[in-house]
Amino acid sequence: MKAEAFTNCSASRQMIDKATREGVSTAFHRVQEKKPCPFGTGGTCCRICYMGPCRVKDDGRDAGVCGATAETIAARNFGRMIAAGAAAHSDHAREVALVFLAAVRGEAPGFEIRDEEKLWAVAQDLGLDPAGKSTSLLAEEVALRVLAEFGQQEGELSFIRRAPAKRQEVWQKLNIVPRGIDREIVEMMHRTHMGVDQEYVHLMLHGMRASLADGWGGSMIATELQDIIFGTPVPIRAKVNLGVLRSDQVNIIVHGHEPLLPELILLAIKDEELQAQARAVGATGINVAGICCTANEILMRKGVPVAGSVLQQELALATGAVEAMAVDVQCIMQGLGQVARCYHTELFTTSSRARLPGVTHLEFDPQRGLEVAREIVQRAIKRFPQRRKVEIPAEEMDLVAGFSHETIKYILGGRFRASYRPLNDNVVNGRIRGVAAVVGCSNPRVRFGDLHTTLVRELIANDVLVLVTGCAAINCAKEGLLVPEAAEIAGSGLREVCEAVGMPPVLHCGSCVDNSRLLIAATEMVKEGGLGEDISELPLCGCAPEWMSEKAIAIGQYFVTSGVTVGFGVAFPTSGSSKLSDFVFGGMEEYVGAHWFYEPDPVAMARVIIEHIDAKRKALGIDVARERVLYDMEMRRKLEVV
Known part of the structure; x- marks a missing residue:
């Protein structure tokens, strides 16, 4: 198959062709050989016990050896995906919290508190009193409090209290408020063991609880602590795509999801001794670039260039210009090892988990993190003279990243009037039709990147403000959608707002754990007033058109449970069960005021999102432009003053 069939990214196509010529196998080659199992795709293949595995048809008569029906099997599988995704994000948060604690105790050289203002805000949200405490003492209390929330058995997670009051009432009524992060994940695994929970709605309700332990627990903890220790992102310009690699420099790629070691590598390359070593082997300097969500983390805080999304990890090595790649956890392809051996790249695993x-x-190890970082840089330098044929695509694109919810408030109202009021006002008056979150992975089973960018172009053309995270953000950035100039292709209302503020119509909000930022942004819109009293009333929708990982399911479910309708493309893991699909695509609305939908076509998905937003606008009574009336003095006297 020709490379054009895989992606709209010309740099990626060039590297796919190069790998093909050189006999190097990548995900794009392997996906042609592997066909998805129809039972597995639909969620009705049960391999929980070895009376099977059982593949069950959804005909009302078929069942597994134990009698499990299609909807039970699909619900178990869906629940396990939520648990795995929540575990991935939450284990990320645990590692950050442990390093955070080590840093404030002076046991992690190179790490320090960089945002004291946010430290105070987070402490108060955790129920701690910052008054009269030193920064180090307060930070230690914060670290210990969030670490306790992983293992606590009773009570509620602290950040749950950040949600709108009406949303908390929904969760309380359903008895799905998470007690402890690890407890909900473990219980999900227990319930889905053979012979335990076998009622699909009951299984899905605990899936909701486990997802909240991620969105309002693990992911939110990771985001908040990373902001405190590395700095809360502010808008920053950078470059994206494989063209950010440099033919005359030592290239180091950091890939994965935990920005701990990458931050130290960035610190290490400032050392003049290491720069001199690079010059001694013929390089003009040392260039660090990112892949996947590590890329998003160091991009939005340091402006580090992004080499690409998850599906470009092998293609970056195929350039022949990468001396070292350091990986940690999540979305690391095992095929990287084979690709690295085809070139001169040294590949490093750096996590105890992987x-x-x-x-x-x-x-x-936080105690010797700088030492590890320096060793990776030194070994990369030694690889530079071993280069053979180098072919770096020319493509690189400008982008603006770093839109935390604090930043959005600041750019809309300034330091002393920071507020979501201008955003809400422009939604009410119709300049901004609504908001869409476009998130998630890249998937080689579709024309990767094309679904994200086609969808986003359609949304902004219809005055929908788009928030992006993860690989969706990287794919949109490569197509020039993350710069203010992209407002030229937006609808007239959205364009007017973007030009007034000086922002892109597509806002980069971070990595996959930073989807928790979007929960806070939605909550701020509710609290600001004028758009209902719950997240479920907002003209807001989420989607992951190219999803592939279990983390995407966890994210999608915590959005739905929080009141945001969510659409997925590619395939949907309940399609093998009509009963479960009816529940997730409709019946779930009765429980949490939102639901899932499935639409593989990006233009059709945009249409569904716009129709959903319009329905929310109509319910709020803001679907018709209000007549502007100039009040005279007599009319003013008649106004009631509260």
Whole structure:
């Protein structure tokens, strides 16, 4: 199959062709050989016990050996995906919290508190009193409090209280407020064990609870602590795509999801001794670039260039210009090891949780993190003279990233009037039709990147403000959608707002754990007033058109449970059960005021999102432009003053 069939990204197509010529196997080659199992795709393949595995048809008669029906099997599988996704995000948060604690105790050289204002705000949200406490003492209390929330058995997670009061009432009524992060994940795994919970709605209700333990627990903890220790993002310009690699410099790629070691690598390359070593082997300097969500983390805080999304990890090595790649956890392809051996790249695994066969392991430890970072840089420098044929695509694109919810408030109202009021006002008056969150992975089973960008172009053309995270953000950035100039292709209302503020119509909000920022942004819109009293009333929708990982399911479910309708493309893991699909696509609305939908076509997905937003506008009574009336003095006297 020709490379054009895989992606709209010309840099990626160039590297796919190069890998093909050189006999290097990548995900794009392997996906042609592997066809998805129809039972597995629809969620009705049960491999929980070895009376099976059982593949069950949705005909009302078929069942597994134990009698499990299609809807029970699909619900179990869906619940396990939520648990795995929540575990991934929450384990990320745990690692950050442990390093955070080590840093404030002076046991992690290179790390320090960079946002004291946010430290105070987070402490108060955790129920701690910052008054009269030193920064280090307060930070230690914050670290210990969030670490306790992983293992607590009773009570509620602290950040749940950030949600609108009406949303909390919904969760309380359903008894799905998470008690402890690890408890809900473990219980999900227990319930889905053979012979335990076998009622699909009951299974899905606990899936909602486990998802909240991610969105308002693990993911939110990771985001908040990373902001405190690395700095809360502010808008920053940078470059994206494989063209950010440099033929005359030592290229180091950091890939994964935990920005801890990458931050230290960025610190290490400032050392003049290491720069001199690079010059001694013929390089003009040292260039660090990111892949996947690590890329988003260091992009939005440091302006580090982004080499690409998850599906470009092997293609970056195929350039022949990458001396070292350091990976940690999540979305790391095992095929990287084989690709690295085809070139001169040294591949490093750095997390105690993850190794690859035949790959150098240099484990990150906060006490000797700088030492590990320096060793990776030094070994990369030694690889520079071993380069053979180098072919770096020319494509690189400008982008603006770093839109935290604090930043959005600031750019709309300034330091002393920071507020979502201008956003709400422009939604009410119709200049902004609504808001869409476009998030999630890239998937080689579709023309990767094309679904994201086609959808986003359609949305902004219809005055929908788009918030992006993860690989969706990277794909949109490569197509020039994350710069203020992109407002030229937006609808007249959205364009007017973007030009007034000086912002892009598509806002980069961070990595996949930073989807929790979007929950806070939605909550701020509710609190600001004028758009209802709950997240479910907002003209807001979420989607992941190219999803592939279990984390995407966890994210999607915590959005739905929070009141945001969510659409997925590619395939949907309940399609093998009509009963469960009817519940997630409709019946769930009765419980949490939102539901899932499935639409693989990006233009059709945009249409569904716009129709959903319009329905929310109509319910709020803001679907018709209000007549502007100039009040005279007599009319003013008649106004009631409260």
